Amino acid sequence: MIDPPSIRDRLEQQKARIRRAATAAGRDPDTVRLLAVSKTHPVEAIVAAYDAGQRDFGENYVQELTAKAERLSHLEDLRFHLIGHLQSNKAKHVAALVHGPAENDAREGKRGARVASVQTVSTTKLARELAKRVGQRGAVDVLVEVNVAGEASKSGCSPEDLSEVLDAVEAERSLRLCGLMTVPPFDDDPERTRPHFEALFELATRHGGRQRLPELSMGMSHDAEVAVSCGATWVRIGTAIFGPRPPQN
Numbered sequence: 512m513i514d515p516p517s518i519r520d521r522l523e524q525q526k527a528r529i530r531r532a533a534t535a536a537g538r539d540p541d542t543v544r545l546l547a548v549s550k551t552h553p554v555e556a557i558v559a560a561y562d563a564g565q566r567d568f569g570e571n572y573v574q575e576l577t578a579k580a581e582r583l584s585h586l587e588d589l590r591f592h593l594i595g596h597l598q599s600n601k602a603k604h605v606a607a608l609v610h611g612p613a614e615n616d617a618r619e620g621k622r623g624a625r626v627a628s629v630q631t632v633s634t635t636k637l638a639r640e641l642a643k644r645v646g647q648r649g650a651v652d653v654l655v656e657v658n659v660a661g662e663a664s665k666s667g668c669s670p671e672d673l674s675e676v677l678d679a680v681e682a683e684r685s686l687r688l689c690g691l692m693t694v695p696p697f698d699d700d701p702e703r704t705r706p707h708f709e710a711l712f713e714l715a716t717r718h719g720g721r722q723r724l725p726e727l728s729m730g731m732s733h734d735a736e737v738a739v740s741c742g743a744t745w746v747r748i749g750t751a752i753f754g755p756r757p758p759q760n
């Protein structure tokens with residue numbers, strides 16, 4: 512983790528970077544939001560970014576997310592977004608962090624950090640399981656993850672299955688369909704990722720456009736500009752804000 516003061520500086524740099532990219536693409540900068548990806552970084556890093564004004568944080572692992580939400584339960588307006596693969600059997604843990612209407616939350620004694628969106632719903636089965644677990648609690652924003660390049664190693668639904676998964680999400684009262692998300696194959700040259708971002712944009716257009724799928728979550732530290740020029744509304748940035756991630760073991 513890098514020093515809290517430099518987390519603040521880097522956050523400002525990344526916000527400025529995204530605004531510049533939006534302006535360069537002829538877009539309104541307010542239509543692109545920054546998701547600070549805090550996975551594997553300690554809660555102190557999240558607090559540093561929170562103190563600098565950041566409210567939306569991306570996490571990949573359910574157990575880590577649950578532990579962090581607990582530690583940060585005093586930060587009422589902090590929002591977590593799940594951007595890592597979600598197994599159906601863990602959906603209940605994510606659902607437990609979804610807030611409902613204020614009166615329900617008060618009854619359940621629920622407060623503090625919450626899960627605002629799950630950006631990695633990729634099967635009808637997961638959509639149904641998540642919906643069942645969220646139940647009467649309220650509703651959670653959902654983005655459907657698409658495996659645009661058809662990589663065998665990646666999660667996300669195929670473009671062919673997208674229609675079915677979108678319908679399954681829309682059929683659930685406790686899920687709010689918001690858009691699409693993708694993690695394209697890594698390439699040092701961000702321009703080579705452009706076709707994958709364009710593919711996600713085209714899929715959104717084909718499946719209802721901005722009316723039905725207003726959010727496109729795409730772009731990371733090394734390719735944010737290209738993603739913004741292709742229509743991203745959420746850019747997920749980790750390393751450029753928090754520094755390199757500690758090795759996983």
Ligand SMILES: *Cc1c(COP(=O)(O)O)cnc(C)c1O
Nearest residue numbers: 548594694731732747748749750
């Ligand atoms: C880790 C991660 C990011 C952030 O990647 P950086 O290169 O650190 O900016 C974005 N999206 C997903 C899905 C991730 O897992």
